[in-house]
Amino acid sequence: MRILHLADLHLGKIFHDVHLTADQAYLLDQAATLAKNENVDTVVISGDVYDRSVPPVEATEVLDNFLSRLILDLGIKVVLIPGNHDSAERIAFGSRLLRDRGLHISAVQCACSVIELADAHGPLTFLSIPYIEPITFRRNLEDTDIPDFTAAYRHILAGITIAERTVCVAHCYTAGGEGSESERPLAIGGTYLVDADVFAPFSLTLLGHLHRPQKVTPKAWYAGAPLRYSFSELDHDKVFSIFDIDAKGVATRTTFPVRPLRELRQLSGTLDDILTGAESDTACDDYFSITLTDQGALFDYAAKIRSVYPNVLSIVRQQREGEGDIVNPGELRRLTDQEIVGRFFSHVAGDINEDEQTILTEVLEELNRSEGGVSCVL
Secondary structure, three states: OEEEEEOOOOEOOEEOOEEOHHHHHHHHHHHHHHHHHOOOOEEEEEOOOEOOOOOOHHHHHHHHHHHHHHHHHOOOEEEEEOOOOOOHHHHOOOHHHHHHHOEEEOOOOOOOEEEEEEEOOEEEEEEEEOOOOHHHHHHHHOOOOOOOHHHHHHHHHOOOOOOOOEEEEEEOEEOOOOOOOOOOOOOOOOOOEEOHHHHOOOOEEEEEOOOOOEEEEOOEEEOOOOOOOOHHHOOOOOEEEEEEEOOOOOEEEEEEEOOOOOOEEEEEEOHHHHHHHHOOOOOOOOEEEEEEOOOOOOOOHHHHHHHHOOOEEEEEEOOOOOOOOOOOHHHHHHOOHHHHHHHHHHHHHOOOOHHHHHHHHHHHHHHHHHOOOOOOOO
């Protein structure tokens, strides 16, 4: 059987106030085309289908179009579980009606769904486990002996007969995996980790939650988020993974590069460097984080940058060594006007020289006189 593994789609994601709906629709169209061209039998989606429990309408439309194309147009089966970002109840809507059409949604909390599909070698069993929390287990089962995620998974899988060809589908943080800053923490401390040996009995385990595509055991893989949802993910090689499972349950992985509608990129340099570089940049519509290294004041720099990079997400000024707050708020009442303005001047333009100091004194004196005050220079 050929399985395309997806996870952490986060449909409806808003990144730096930008709606990524068009980017995600483009990505899923690419995934469906790959599934068709590579003769995929089943698509597995290992949780975090949406970015929040009540997704926007546009996100549900993107998913509906994707699933309809796979199931109705291509005849591909789909196995789907909710993740920690999803509402299991909403994901499960219509699941019993859709099962016969080839959409298998496993969303019953504190339970493992057993799904049997078949290929030329016979039956292939999927054990689908929606995202679970130990506290939910303790409440539902009134069992205080489930202190952490590992215990919860062991409890769910206890008593299940493992066939020769079995694929486990889960959404969790497996010990040994490498996370990134864009993932929502599952719990405080180390109790959120699931021991990797929980998944040892299975032919293949297809995981969701961690955004970097990676192998955590010889037979357990994270699909990774197909798009970069953080600048900490710039070093992630985003790929689509297809697994071929033979008659003995041995899985072979093949990867295909993801080609996003817009890449996520970082640039650093002076304002002039950034603007000049844009003249030869063939991908100015990408998403950018830009760090300006100029010293001194800059005027209207954001508008100038957006005129060449319309999808810039972040523009920051580089803070140099020794720079920080212009003035500690607690000191403000103890400083003269001249000292306050002088510190600000030094922060944005460098040390004030003697001529500039003279001009500053004259201006402040004139302002004080015009307001009927006394000399501000001691």
